[in-house]
Amino acid sequence: MSYTADEMMTIAAARQLRNGDVCFVGIGLPGAACNLARMTHAPDLVLIYESGTVGTRPERLPLSIGDGELAQTAAYVVSLPEVFAYYLQAGRVDIGFLGAAQMDRFGNLNSTAIGDYAQPHTRLPGAGGAPEIAAHAAQTFVVMKANPRSMVEALDFRTSGGFLEGHGTRQTQGLRGAGPQVVITDIGILRPAPGSQELQLHEIYPGASVEQARAAFGWPLQVANALQTLGAPSARELETLRALQRRSAIAHLHRQPLPLHLLDTCP
Amino acid sequence: MSYTADEMMTIAAARQLRNGDVCFVGIGLPGAACNLARMTHAPDLVLIYESGTVGTRPERLPLSIGDGELAQTAAYVVSLPEVFAYYLQAGRVDIGFLGAAQMDRFGNLNSTAIGDYAQPHTRLPGAGGAPEIAAHAAQTFVVMKANPRSMVEALDFRTSGGFLEGHGTRQTQGLRGAGPQVVITDIGILRPAPGSQELQLHEIYPGASVEQARAAFGWPLQVANALQTLGAPSARELETLRALQRRSAIAHLHRQPLPLHLLDTCP
């Protein structure tokens, strides 16, 4: 079966998750990867959405981080203060899943602004849960497409900390989790090098070349000595992902009739 | 109708409450007074038990602060951290109702120990909610029988603050509520004198004398210039109180059969 680079990226991300992991899920690519994993090899993955739904098992991907289906299919729902204090800050999350607009070689992320903070060229949505997910999850996974505008030599703004300046600086700044242990791009997977903690290309997707990868990064990309090639998506992975995305797209685009009859109850 | 001093005290306490007040209720005499008020002149009194039940409307007095009937008849139930932080500390309680083993002339209370703290002659249960009820309720009401062992010149231990040393010292110590505005005893009612904030006898029960009152206090009791005599209990007050106490005593002494059949579900 043929497949796109985006599909490979989502499937590669899903494969990083082990059955039983407790994942703190952001919206978009992380959500697709987590639910794909749950629907394939990791049925007992515990998904916590930052909207406070715990043990969520949606049939389709939510458009927002707080769609009703997330509450309906959750084991239970807690408040925002509780999900951040009692679950994330308390160290009860195994994997925090993050995306961003910019990443540097140490896995630090920017989702706040391109250009100057006070006078930004492009204002991005901002931090959300990211700084504390990055700090407290036992490890973080980052999912991002790689191109020289996203994989940059220097961030315009550091929204969440990866390995900071590398070489163990993260541990001295009170970031308790192990940081970005896996970065999944549309070309391959990066992992931190021992010692320096600089991210290096560790696995590459079938058909992609190291030259392609180097061209996609804004810094001189290091490549692991034993670079491996990841297996292509299986038919089951692809079919499950496509069915999930089909169900989701139909639901998102559905122009439901407005329930105007509810207005009639008003005096 | 004839009545006891205890009945007069409970009825006098109930009369201090206004319909709509939000009361933080302790166990024992305060609970009896609050529920009597709710069953007579103040049907919309909001009772919060420190066990976290809010808007509770029990038919009988609970033996403990956390009997099941308090949850069953509550508008809703919150956790202990919430009831203390979101309701009491946040200043959302009008009246905190306290009892104690010892009180001094400024309404400071001891429910911790008689004798030295480290080597007490009599160890009492301790603080419970009292220090923060005394600090945060918009005002506190104290209910205590008066005798020279309970109404003392100097406390063995200060568990909760009243007017501290009087003369406005309370306000400088971060106690935000107005303090013990009413102290209901089995002889009469005390209120703080303007300026000194020393408690003085303000209302006396029918049949009691100022001499009796003075003998019941371990300090030279001040008497208000315009000492008033409180009205005797009405028939409705007495009947409601007695019926409430009868229902409660029956329930407390009832030796229910042990539900041993539940053990059969165990493997």
Place this chain on the structure above:
Amino acid sequence: MTLSDALAHHVHDGNCVALEGFTHLIPFAAGHELIRQGRRDLHLVRMTPDLIYDQMIGMGCARRLTFSWGGNPGVGSLHRLRDAIEHAWPHALELDEHSHAGMAAAYTAGASGLPFGVLRGYQGCDLPQHNPRIASVTCPYSGERLATVPALRPDVTILHAQVADAQGNVSLHGIVGAQREAALAARTVIVTVEQRVESLPPAMNQIVLPHWIVNAIVHCPLGAWPSYAQGHYDRDNAFYLNWDAVSRDRQKFLRWMQDNILSSANHAEMMHRVARERAA
């Protein structure tokens, strides 16, 4: 009491106002009515500004924004928010920017009557360099430094909820964000509800706002649309997707606001107008 009367009475120009609701139960009808009433200089507070603040900011209601994530969830940018920050249109907007964990701690502190909240937060993050309100304390036991945020104490918190009873007790369920904390932190609380009933069943451990903290309740069905009310109607995801194109252009945005919000006398009329537009 009508929504118009309640907001005219309780919300004044210059107030600090929180319309809370994390994706769910967002009080859109109330926000629209504040736009109709031409409120100005508001200090708006919300973890996720969402479309309702995009609209209020674009219509010039806001002077300052306290927030932690300003996007169109699952879609992309809030173009009116971006235009205010990037080009000061329709005028400049002061930012008091946090993380979700920081804002959750700030609401919790407000609800608890504490002057500040403590969190292990903002480590490795540049926000504290740009927001002087993010400070720190030292743990008196371990000597660790922890981040602090000042308590949020809105003048007015506005919520939408599923149901209220005759006495004014409000019940909500589903994703509840920091709504309860935002209400308990506020000086004044206004709630729009889908439904009114004579009395609520005993709620045990479910979420209730008691009548004595709520200042006004307005019966306002569909008051959270295009967000949703669990058990009543779903989120109108198509509206959120479509908002991207509407809001991207200043004139198109102003026309949409004129045609749908300003031209409608109230929320019910607006809903009918949107329905006609959608059918066309």
Place this chain on the structure above:
Amino acid sequence: MTLSDALAHHVHDGNCVALEGFTHLIPFAAGHELIRQGRRDLHLVRMTPDLIYDQMIGMGCARRLTFSWGGNPGVGSLHRLRDAIEHAWPHALELDEHSHAGMAAAYTAGASGLPFGVLRGYQGCDLPQHNPRIASVTCPYSGERLATVPALRPDVTILHAQVADAQGNVSLHGIVGAQREAALAARTVIVTVEQRVESLPPAMNQIVLPHWIVNAIVHCPLGAWPSYAQGHYDRDNAFYLNWDAVSRDRQKFLRWMQDNILSSANHAEMMHRVARERAA
């Protein structure tokens, strides 16, 4: 897993152990089993020691007690606790004494992964003079001084709850005290339950402890008796009233413990023994 096995495996002499439950859902069966197993030098933590800690202290299990109210609710004293404090019988007991608000803040800090809790507390109260663990911080915004308590992080928290599912998720309702915080603050969580079911219904905003924070679940009907389990059985108030006379005298207490707890192999046997005694 039997209660005996779970406690033998997870609770060791010298541990800091919290058996929580505010009047409701007090894990009596677990406490009795710890007495049978002869645990020593425990640092016991509970807001309200209640009869279960009176029994454990009287039987010599405890070295230290963190608590905020040590009475027999509605009845009077805990005579075994008093005897330990007043006469060091059966041996001395270190006290770490707080108010309810202080302990609630300490559990919340523990559950939140913070090293300390902040409260407006202990003003005008002598406890801070006797408990050096009650300290203070200065608000970085207002300059106010606020009280602090060190986070509670029990080695083991033991709870009783109404129901658990096959996966190990635990659901509880009614008066819930600080149980959830005590569980989330602990390194190890053991729960006894009235009932086991295959799966719990979606709980929405109700209280659930997820399977991945619970280390052991034991099916133990009547495990909270003589306290109660809302929806299963009522509090045995007569037992609490009667305990005053039993516990007032050392020999009478020891005989009762021997006849009812120590002579019983397990909780079910004890319940039958109590029933026979009551019928006699």
